[in-house]
Amino acid sequence: AQTVTQSQPEMSVQEAETVTLSCTYDTSESDYYLFWYKQPPSRQMILVIRQEAYKQQNATENRFSVNFQKAAKSFSLKISDSQLGDAAMYFCAYIDFGNEKLTFGTGTRLTIIP
Amino acid sequence: DARVTQTPRHKVTEMGQEVTMRCQPILGHNTVFWYRQTMMQGLELLAYFRNRAPLDDSGMPKDRFSAEMPDATLATLKIQPSEPRDSAVYFCASGLNRGYQPQHFGDGTRLSIL
Numbered sequence: 001a002q003t004v005t006q007s008q009p010e011m012s013v014q015e016a017e018t019v020t021l022s023c024t025y026d027t028s029e030s031d032y033y034l035f036w037y038k039q040p041p042s043r044q045m046i047l048v049i050r051q052e053a054y055k056q057q058n059a060t061e062n063r064f065s066v067n068f069q070k071a072a073k074s075f076s077l078k079i080s081d082s083q084l085g086d087a088a089m090y091f092c093a094y095i096d097f098g099n100e101k102l103t104f105g106t107g108t109r110l111t112i113i114p
Numbered sequence: 115d116a117r118v119t120q121t122p123r124h125k126v127t128e129m130g131q132e133v134t135m136r137c138q139p140i141l142g143h144n145t146v147f148w149y150r151q152t153m154m155q156g157l158e159l160l161a162y163f164r165n166r167a168p169l170d171d172s173g174m175p176k177d178r179f180s181a182e183m184p185d186a187t188l189a190t191l192k193i194q195p196s197e198p199r200d201s202a203v204y205f206c207a208s209g210l211n212r213g214y215q216p217q218h219f220g221d222g223t224r225l226s227i228l
Contacts, residue, residue, distance in 0.1 A: 033214040045205060045219035091157065095214045100170070102147075102217065104157040 002027045004094050006105035013082045014113050020067075021077045021108045023092030032096035034068070034075045039107070040088040048090070051075065079110075087112045116140045118220035120206050126226045132194040135223045137206030138187055146189045147217060148174075148181055149205040157205075163189065164211075196227045 003026045013019035025034070036048040051059045051068050058066050063080045079086055092105040119138040127133060139146050147162040161171035166183040174181065178197070183189045193200055203224050207217040 035216075037219075042221070043203065043224070044221045045207070047216050047218070050216060097212075097214065100162065100212065100214075101159045101173075102157075106156050 002029075002094055002096070002099075002103045004092050004103050004105040006090075006092055006108050008108045009106070010109045010111070012111040012113055013079075015082055015084060017082055018078060018080045019082055019110065021079075021090050021092075021110065023075045023077070023105055025073050025075065025092070025094050025103075027073070027094065027096065029096040029098070032094060034066075035093040035095075035102070036064070036066070036075075036077045037091045037093060037104075038086075038088045039091065040085075045091075049077065082112050084112050084114065086110060116218075118206055118208050118218055120204075120220035120223055122223055123221060124224045124226075126228065127196060128228050129197055130195045131227075132192065133196050133200075133225060133227075135191045135204050135206075135225070137189040137191075137208075137220060139189065139206070139208030140218055141187070143208035143210055143218070144186075145209045145211060145215075146183060147207040147209070148189070148191050149207065149219075151203040151205060151222070152201075160191070160204075193225075196225075198227045201225055201227050 005024045032053045034051045038046045049061045067076045089107045091107045094103045145164045148160040160174040161181040180192045203222045205222045207219045209215045209217045
């Protein structure tokens with residue numbers, strides 16, 4: 001079974017600085033997708049970024065980028081120029097072509113220090 | 115922006131009562147997912163539908179939970195009878211076709227069973 005591990009329960013970063021959230025996963029599949037979701041105190045799950053495993057190029061969305069290392073099964077999220085609104089729980093998630101179930105990690109709570 | 119709408123946002127009720135949660139997916143999305151979030155289990159998939167047909171409900175306790183899509187604009191999750199262990203946040207998400215397409219989440223229903 002696929003598993004997703006987020007080893008950092010909590011992280012903090014100074015406003016305007018850069019922070020990297022870690023995620024590793026375990027799978028025997030070769031074709032899959034990885035996601036980062038953000039859950040602010042408002043509770044809504046917001047899709048931050050998506051990476052297709054067959055693409056070597058790392059996905060970017062404005063201040064958010066990923067470092068996808070397929071061989072190492074690692075998928076970290078980098079947030080540049082951190083803003084107060086980035087404070088939230090961040091969940092890493094995995095899904096493969098043959099299975100429609102998103103598997104989520106346990107989350108990392110990110111605090112932004114003004 | 116199009117959004118998934120869930121009602122109610124909060125629900126407090128006594129053990130044994132019937133609970134119905136509703137979800138309006140994004141117009142045009144043909145796949146609807148129900149997730150449950152708890153501190154202990156994290157985010158877990160309960161059931162999902164495509165084109166209103168149930169595809170998988172293996173994550174759902176069959177004896178008390180039921181999920182339906184009366185029409186393309188409404189999905190329901192019902193618990194009868196409710197138990198304190200059902201207390202959680204229930205999310206609905208919608209997407210296009212396969213599960214690896216981005217899933218857009220609603221704000222969730224926070225359910226408390228006394």
